[in-house]
Amino acid sequence: MRALFANKMRASFVVLGSLLILFIAWPLLRTVTASSPVLLWQTLLDEEVRDSIGLTFTASLVATVIAFVCGVPLAYLLARADFPGKWLVEGIIDVPIVVPHSAVGIALLMTLGRRTLLGQAFGLFGIKFVSAAPGIVAAMLFVSLSFLVNAAREGFEAVDPRLERVARTLGASPWQSFWRVSFPLAWRSILSGIILMWARGLSEFGAIVILAYHPMVAPVLLYERFESFGLNYSRPVATLMILICLATFVALRLTAGRKTESGE
Amino acid sequence: MENRKGSVQVRGLWVDLAEFHLREINLDVAAGEYFVILGPTGGGKTVLLEAIAGLHQLRKGRILLDGEDVTGLPPEQRGIGFVYQDYMLFPHLSVAGNIAFGLELRRMDRQVIEERVTEMSQLLGIGHLMHRRPVTLSGGEQQRVALARALVVEPRLLLLDEPLSALDPGMREGLQRELGRLHRELGTTTIHVTHDFEEAVALGDRIAVVHEGRVVQVGSPEEIFRKPGSEFVARFVGVRNIFRGELHPGEDGYQTLSLNGIQIAVVTELSGRVHASIRPEDIVLSQEPLRSSARNSFRGRIVDIADRGVVVYVTVRVPGALRSDFICMITRRSLEEMGLREGLEVYTAFKASTVHVF
Numbered sequence: 001m002r003a004l005f006a007n008k009m010r011a012s013f014v015v016l017g018s019l020l021i022l023f024i025a026w027p028l029l030r031t032v033t034a035s036s037p038v039l040l041w042q043t044l045l046d047e048e049v050r051d052s053i054g055l056t057f058t059a060s061l062v063a064t065v066i067a068f069v070c071g072v073p074l075a076y077l078l079a080r081a082d083f084p085g086k087w088l089v090e091g092i093i094d095v096p097i098v099v100p101h102s103a104v105g106i107a108l109l110m111t112l113g114r115r116t117l118l119g120q121a122f123g124l125f126g127i128k129f130v131s132a133a134p135g136i137v138a139a140m141l142f143v144s145l146s147f148l149v150n151a152a153r154e155g156f157e158a159v160d161p162r163l164e165r166v167a168r169t170l171g172a173s174p175w176q177s178f179w180r181v182s183f184p185l186a187w188r189s190i191l192s193g194i195i196l197m198w199a200r201g202l203s204e205f206g207a208i209v210i211l212a213y214h215p216m217v218a219p220v221l222l223y224e225r226f227e228s229f230g231l232n233y234s235r236p237v238a239t240l241m242i243l244i245c246l247a248t249f250v251a252l253r254l255t256a257g258r259k260t261e262s263g264e
Numbered sequence: 265m266e267n268r269k270g271s272v273q274v275r276g277l278w279v280d281l282a283e284f285h286l287r288e289i290n291l292d293v294a295a296g297e298y299f300v301i302l303g304p305t306g307g308g309k310t311v312l313l314e315a316i317a318g319l320h321q322l323r324k325g326r327i328l329l330d331g332e333d334v335t336g337l338p339p340e341q342r343g344i345g346f347v348y349q350d351y352m353l354f355p356h357l358s359v360a361g362n363i364a365f366g367l368e369l370r371r372m373d374r375q376v377i378e379e380r381v382t383e384m385s386q387l388l389g390i391g392h393l394m395h396r397r398p399v400t401l402s403g404g405e406q407q408r409v410a411l412a413r414a415l416v417v418e419p420r421l422l423l424l425d426e427p428l429s430a431l432d433p434g435m436r437e438g439l440q441r442e443l444g445r446l447h448r449e450l451g452t453t454t455i456h457v458t459h460d461f462e463e464a465v466a467l468g469d470r471i472a473v474v475h476e477g478r479v480v481q482v483g484s485p486e487e488i489f490r491k492p493g494s495e496f497v498a499r500f501v502g503v504r505n506i507f508r509g510e511l512h513p514g515e516d517g518y519q520t521l522s523l524n525g526i527q528i529a530v531v532t533e534l535s536g537r538v539h540a541s542i543r544p545e546d547i548v549l550s551q552e553p554l555r556s557s558a559r560n561s562f563r564g565r566i567v568d569i570a571d572r573g574v575v576v577y578v579t580v581r582v583p584g585a586l587r588s589d590f591i592c593m594i595t596r597r598s599l600e601e602m603g604l605r606e607g608l609e610v611y612t613a614f615k616a617s618t619v620h621v622f
Contacts, residue, residue, distance in 0.1 A: 160352065162348055162352050163354060165314070165317075165352075166346055166348065166352045166413075167354075168318075168319065168338070168339040168340050169317050169318075169339050169340070169342075169344055169345060169346040169414070169419075170340075170345075170365055170366035170413065170414070170417060171340045171369040171370060171417060172340055172369055173338075173340055176369060180369075181354060184356045185354075185355065185356055
């Protein structure tokens with residue numbers, strides 16, 4: 001505590017930094033305390049609300065699983081191999097962070113829409129994206145995969161390649177040295193990428209609202225209630241969402257932290 | 265048990281990496297030999313070992329193990345153990361898990377794995393560390409674990425990349441003896457890379473000197489320092505007096521080292537057959553026997569005087585000391601003052617504490 005106020009410079013930095021923290025914490029606190037527990041309970045009993053929260057969590061989970069299956073191998077390649085055009089691949093991975101998410105919605109509509117090549121191809125298997133759960137998954141995947149891939153890449157970069165080489169000399173195939181050495185050692189980073197991506201997917205609105213307004217994910221439901229019925233009616237939904245997201249985020253962070261502490 | 269003694273032939277090996285290049289490397293290592301690759305730091309010695317282990321693509325050349333061409337084999341099929349300078353233990357596994365790593369890959373029976381891990385850990389004196397994590401171990405302990413991990417799978421060839429360099433001097437001496445003992449007990453063909461000449465002399469049956477990606481000389485330790493094949497080898501090895509002898513307990517805290525017929529008083533905690541080195545500048549020359557604190561004094565005859573400008577190397581042959589000429593460094597000025605010339609009888613003297621025993 002004393003280190004924070006060691007001199008005047010630090011003290012003024014404390015004031016400036018606190019403004020930002022307050023700016024985040026105050027609105028959240030206001031929203032959370034505005035609705036009575038009874039009202040929150042009633043909102044939770046509302047089937048529409050529960051369905052949309054369930055849909056949001058599941059869709060984000062599916063998006064995260066897809067990103068894990070394809071993104072962890074990609075992250076490994078980016079950490080280990082140099083190849084022509086690597087800068088381009090790295091750039092593409094970061095693009096979703098910088099483009100407006102509503103524009104992402106338009107772009108996805110143009111590639112996954114009913115009349116598009118991909119849309120029709122998936123249609124053969126009975127999968128449609130527009131106004132359907134797969135569209136929600138696609139939107140979440142697009143806007144949040146950067147978090148998982150980048151975290152995993154940093155994790156692999158921190159593993160000395162010579163550890164893999166030793167594993168190879170001890171008889172491990174490339175697959176075995178990946179699963180027994182590289183992956184477990186990068187797991188902490190990968191896990192934090194998973195949490196970040198999943199949480200980011202939960203909160204996605206812009207891309208989803210264009211590609212799949214219905215079925216409604218929680219942020220869309222919240223928006224609709226605000227538009228149609230106003231602040232008082234939408235507030236409990238907002239409160240509920242903030243609480244649930246915070247709770248899961250904290251819980252995951254804690255378990256992730258504990259697991260790796262005992263694992264090291 | 266698999267054959268732990270593979271012979272190695274490296275034929276015309278070229279490797280090109282961003283920082284290192286190996287040029288036309290040829291090596292012949294006999295089965296069961298302890299072979300040392302000696303050269304300055306950063307000369308591509310690690311890359312050479314990694315290339316033999318199959319971890320780098322060759323531009324040209326072949327690698328034969330027991331006469332079998334393994335050039336195209338991936339590292340996991342070569343049966344070559346590798347120990348890095350900084351150990352590279354798997355940080356997420358216990359010591360036991362590290363040692364068992366290679367055996368588990370071979371899908372061996374749990375009980376067999378346990379037995380072999382225990383056996384190997386006892387051989388290396390790390391039995392009490394089995395449940396510790398690598399980060400909690402000292403450098404010497406980590407290196408023993410790395411050795412156990414490499415040896416437990418019974419490789420045909422063991423590659424050691426500067427295995428002693430990261431250790432503090434006390435540890436280094438202990439582990440150096442350990443390497444010698446392991447080699448005598450297991451007989452695994454070993455290639456050991458180092459930049460330390462004394463380490464090379466103490467352990468190597470033969471030494472290959474590597475410079476700028478090429479092998480410049482191969483020979484027994486004696487050949488390397490008595491007959492350096494090039495200016496570079498001579499400079500790198502330096503001018504030294506290196507002897508091999510047997511230690512016997514002496515008096516007053518000294519031990520006696522007998523080498524080829526003469527006895528030298530030394531200070532050391534080692535015993536048995538050892539090497540000893542004396543720096544040429546630590547030997548004092550005089551024409552009369554000196555009354556000084558130096559425990560060692562021998563009468564001999566000057567057989568060679570090598571002029572190196574400001575300093576002069578005088579070689580003195582002590583009667584009875586076979587192949588044990590002493591090379592002494594003096595200034596040109598004292599050479600002239602003392603009027604030294606070849607054939608003259610002189611006395612050499614040096615303190616017991618200046619003899620480095622290893």
